[in-house]
Amino acid sequence: MRAKKFILSSFIILMFVIYSVSQNFGNSKNTVAGNILPANTDTTVPIQNNNTPAAVATGPQPAKPTPKPAPSSNSTPPTPVAISGKYKDGTYTGISADAYYGNVQVQIAINGGKITDVQFLDYPQDRRTSLEINSQAMPYLKTEAIQAQSAQVDIVSGATATSGAFQQSLASALSQAS
Amino acid sequence: MGMPITVEIADESAVEEAINNIFTYFEYVESKFSVYKQTSEISLFNKGEISEDEFSDDMKKIFELSEETKKLTNGYFDIKSDKKYDPSGLVKGWAIYNAAQLLKDMGFKNFYVEAGGDIQAYGKNGEGQFWKVGIKNPFEQTQIVKAVRIENKGIATSGTCLRGQHIYNPKDNNKPAVEIISLTVIGPNIYEADRFATAAFAMGKKGIEFIEGLKGFEGYMIDYNGTATMTGCFEKYVLK
Numbered sequence: 001m002r003a004k005k006f007i008l009s010s011f012i013i014l015m016f017v018i019y020s021v022s023q024n025f026g027n028s029k030n031t032v033a034g035n036i037l038p039a040n041t042d043t044t045v046p047i048q049n050n051n052t053p054a055a056v057a058t059g060p061q062p063a064k065p066t067p068k069p070a071p072s073s074n075s076t077p078p079t080p081v082a083i084s085g086k087y088k089d090g091t092y093t094g095i096s097a098d099a100y101y102g103n104v105q106v107q108i109a110i111n112g113g114k115i116t117d118v119q120f121l122d123y124p125q126d127r128r129t130s131l132e133i134n135s136q137a138m139p140y141l142k143t144e145a146i147q148a149q150s151a152q153v154d155i156v157s158g159a160t161a162t163s164g165a166f167q168q169s170l171a172s173a174l175s176q177a178s
Numbered sequence: 179m180g181m182p183i184t185v186e187i188a189d190e191s192a193v194e195e196a197i198n199n200i201f202t203y204f205e206y207v208e209s210k211f212s213v214y215k216q217t218s219e220i221s222l223f224n225k226g227e228i229s230e231d232e233f234s235d236d237m238k239k240i241f242e243l244s245e246e247t248k249k250l251t252n253g254y255f256d257i258k259s260d261k262k263y264d265p266s267g268l269v270k271g272w273a274i275y276n277a278a279q280l281l282k283d284m285g286f287k288n289f290y291v292e293a294g295g296d297i298q299a300y301g302k303n304g305e306g307q308f309w310k311v312g313i314k315n316p317f318e319q320t321q322i323v324k325a326v327r328i329e330n331k332g333i334a335t336s337g338t339c340l341r342g343q344h345i346y347n348p349k350d351n352n353k354p355a356v357e358i359i360s361l362t363v364i365g366p367n368i369y370e371a372d373r374f375a376t377a378a379f380a381m382g383k384k385g386i387e388f389i390e391g392l393k394g395f396e397g398y399m400i401d402y403n404g405t406a407t408m409t410g411c412f413e414k415y416v417l418k
Contacts, residue, residue: 029330067288074250106356109203111247114403115403118356118402119356120356126401133262140390140409140410141387141390141407141408141410142407142408142410142412142413143405143406143407143408144405144406145404145405145410146315146324146400146405146406147323148318148321148322148323149312149321149322149323149324149325151310151312151322151325151417152310152312153310153312153315153322153325153339153417154186154290154303154309154310154311155184155186155290155292155309155310155311155312155335156295156311156312156313156314156316156322157292157295157297157311157312157313157334157335157339157362158295158313158314158316158319158335158360159295159314159316159335159336159337159360170317
């Protein structure tokens with residue numbers, strides 16, 4: 001009886017779709033896209049951001065900036081390990097995919113078996129913003145290769161506005177490079 | 179806007195009516211702020227059919243918050259794009275936060291509200307643990323690449339979205355550069371997490387540095403190579 005009460009009264013879960021924007025939420029399963037996860041989990045990459053400080057720190061000023069405590073030894077860039085290539089070197093153009101408000105088409109460059117550049121050949125908003133970004137060195141940041149997790153979670157956070165079209169075009173470009 | 183909503187209440191006193199109230203609230207938000215709805219207040223404003231003087235209280239509030247956020251982020255957060263206004267980068271977090279407040283007012287203590295991949299969580303799940311959130315693999319949507327446990331926090335993920343700000347590609351005047359694929363921010367509440375995730379994403383790879391500089395916020399950024407960069411104290415949230 002207690003179990004029944006527990007089941008009935010302690011959990012109410014409702015999935016309610018008000019309406020979905022007619023985008024592809026990754027329905028087109030392309031196993032190549034999944035292969036973008038580095039297979040070699042032992043690889044390390046150097047910290048992406050440059051430790052060269054800019055002359056003037058005129059970056060964005062947040063409301064309540066407070067210095068963080070001194071970093072641990074994680075701030076030292078790990079020694080890069082040679083990564084065996086997964087993709088054939090070259091330049092590949094993905095399909096032009098429908099992003100609902102326009103088309104998306106990407107072109108990728110593969111060097112040393114890895115993606116080294118991604119360009120948009122087509123995108124819905126034809127605008128650009130010129131940005132000047134200056135920032136001080138950020139020794140606290142840490143990097144890692146993403147890895148699929150098997151942990152059970154209650155809910156997932158992800159960008160739904162991430163155009164499935166972007167993923168489609170990227171996946172098709174990668175499939176040519178495989 | 180126009181996204182799935184999930185509400186989960188672990189309190190024993192949960193009733194369906196409570197959840198229906200939340201969905202009704204989101205319908206209201208949709209009817210006002212969705213640029214995909216021709217009859218929404220924001221669409222009417224964008225078409226020039228109503229003026230700023232005729233704004234509803236909520237629309238006025240959103241424009242005020244947007245202006246404040248624009249200043250806080252040196253213009254990286256901007257709801258105006260090509261002479262049209264789209265406040266969804268702030269409305270989503272604001273709406274989720276308000277919906278969560280509605281549930282709190284109803285007396286609930288253990289729940290989360292999720293909309294479009296952004297979440298406000300309070301209390302604990304049905305197993306008596308703080309809510310566990312997975313960060314989606316932006317390259318494969320059926321996988322998660324991180325699992326975090328959040329205690330009365332908001333978590334928002336911004337992704338490659340071709341509306342709004344682009345990063346200028348210094349090599350090619352006509353094309354935006356792709357630097358990062360997704361940026362997840364954990365903050366004191368979902369309104370804060372969402373607006374700063376939106377702004378930080380517009381900054382490209384520097385976005386994670388912006389989050390690092392914000393006290394009370396942690397971030398996890400993924401670039402197009404599948405390399406993640408996280409802020410110094412992000413790992414305190416990670417499920418061990």
